Amino acid sequence: MDKTNNIFQTLSDPNRLRILKMLQARSLCVCEITSVLEIGTSTVSNHLSILKKDGFIIDEKEGKWVNYKINPRPADDRVSSILSTLDFWIADETSIINDKKKLANVNRITLCMK
Amino acid sequence: MDKTNNIFQTLSDPNRLRILKMLQARSLCVCEITSVLEIGTSTVSNHLSILKKDGFIIDEKEGKWVNYKINPRPADDRVSSILSTLDFWIADETSIINDKKKLANVNRITLCMK
DNA sequence: TTCTTATTTCGTTTTTTATCGAAATGTTGA
DNA sequence: TCAACATTTCGATAAAAAACGAAATAAGAA
Numbered sequence: 001m002d003k004t005n006n007i008f009q010t011l012s013d014p015n016r017l018r019i020l021k022m023l024q025a026r027s028l029c030v031c032e033i034t035s036v037l038e039i040g041t042s043t044v045s046n047h048l049s050i051l052k053k054d055g056f057i058i059d060e061k062e063g064k065w066v067n068y069k070i071n072p073r074p075a076d077d078r079v080s081s082i083l084s085t086l087d088f089w090i091a092d093e094t095s096i097i098n099d100k101k102k103l104a105n106v107n108r109i110t111l112c113m114k
Numbered sequence: 115m116d117k118t119n120n121i122f123q124t125l126s127d128p129n130r131l132r133i134l135k136m137l138q139a140r141s142l143c144v145c146e147i148t149s150v151l152e153i154g155t156s157t158v159s160n161h162l163s164i165l166k167k168d169g170f171i172i173d174e175k176e177g178k179w180v181n182y183k184i185n186p187r188p189a190d191d192r193v194s195s196i197l198s199t200l201d202f203w204i205a206d207e208t209s210i211i212n213d214k215k216k217l218a219n220v221n222r223i224t225l226c227m228k
Numbered sequence: 229t230t231c232t233t234a235t236t237t238c239g240t241t242t243t244t245t246a247t248c249g250a251a252a253t254g255t256t257g258a
Numbered sequence: 259t260c261a262a263c264a265t266t267t268c269g270a271t272a273a274a275a276a277a278c279g280a281a282a283t284a285a286g287a288a
Contacts, residue, residue, distance in 0.1 A: 004203050005128050012123035013276080014116075030235060043277050045236055064234055064285055078203060089118050089192060127246080144265060157247050159266055178255050178264055222264095 007078055010054050014095070015039065016047050020070070020086060021096050022103060023057060027069040029108050036102045055079045065108065121192055124168050128209075129153065130161050134184070134200060135210050136217060137171060141183040143222050150216045169193045179222065 010016060015037055022028060022036065034044045048068055051057045055074045060067045074080045082089070090096060124130060129151055136142060136150065148158045162182055165171045169188045174181045188194045196203070204210060 002128075004131065005126055008122050009126035009275090012119055012126045014119050015276090017118065031233095039276090040278055041235070042237080042279075046276080049236085061285090064232095066235060081202075088195075123245095129246090145263095153246090154248050155265070156249075156267080160246080163266085175255090178262095180265060 003076070004078065007054055007076075007082070010050055010056070011082065013047070015044075016051055017090060018095060018099055019044075019047060019051060019068075020056060020083075021090060022099055023068060023070050024083075024086060025100060025103060027067045028103075028106075029062075029065040029067055031065075031111055032103075032106045032108050033068070035106055035111055036099050056083065117190070118192065121168055121190075121196070124164055124170070125196065127161070129158075130165055131204060132209060132213055133158075133161060133165060133182075134170060134197075135204060136213055137182060137184050138197075138200060139214060139217060141181050142217075142220075143176075143179040143181055145179075145225055146217075146220045146222050147182070149220055149225055150213050170197065 018037060019033060022033065030041060030044055030048065033048070034041050037044060048057065048059070052059060052068075055071055055076055056079055057068050058071045060069070070083060071079070074083065132151060133147060136147065144155060144158055144162065147162070148155050151158060162171065162173070166173060166182075169185055169190055170193055171182050172185045174183070184197060185193070188197065
């Protein structure tokens with residue numbers, strides 16, 4: 001039961017849902033996600049660690065950056081079920097559509113190297 | 115998105131999940147649920163109002179009692195989806211099994227009229 | 229090595245949520 | 259009517275989670 005509660009709790013935060021939807025569009029580094037969500041870097045990092053702990057996402061180092069991506073093979077069936085039905089859960093709504101627009105103009109080079 | 119968040123948040127509380135599982139076994143009044151969960155009546159009443167607001171459950175007056183039951187026809191697809199897959203989400207675990215044992219010995223007459 | 233940059237960790241504050249107990253509401257039955 | 263009881267509402271407290279900023283870590287570039 002604990003695990004189920006963790007999963008639902010992880011999904012109960014709007015910023016974490018936005019992150020999942022963004023990562024389904026493409027892999028992103030922390031500073032890209034931060035620039036879309038417009039909250040502090042440390043807060044984003046914390047959200048990512050929560051999503052990672054439950055197995056929703058994985059991370060990969062790429063030099064100075066850490067790329068986060070959707071976990072292609074979650075160990076837990078509940079996690080894969082959510083990931084494959086996220087569109088059902090989150091109908092395209094203003095915030096999500098907006099995030100995608102922002103994402104199109106986000107580039108880690110110009111974004112982080114200033 | 116708000117609605118999705120509400121649903122996940124509602125499901126993120128262990129006592130509310132226990133209530134849903136109990137109600138899938140049978141309809142119950144507040145005092146019966148209270149005696150199983152072993153938390154205050156007003157707290158249980160609050161949990162029930164949250165589950166009701168999202169459309170997971172409905173209530174029916176029966177004299178002095180209020181019977182709560184699983185909503186047989188939820189308006190929201192996400193809610194019906196959860197209700198029909200609760201066993202997938204919550205594999206039979208200690209607390210749930212225990213609740214069912216307790217339920218077997220719960221009777222609103224002897225319970226509340228003392 | 230030293231500097232810069234991306235990210236994480238840590239300590240703290242703010243916000244939200246769960247819980248409780250008392251008071252209010254509504255219903256039954258004497 | 260009044261007394262007893264189930265439930266809800268309200269106000270307060272306690273516990274949990276989100277957010278922030280500063281310091282620590284890690285990796286590339288000078």
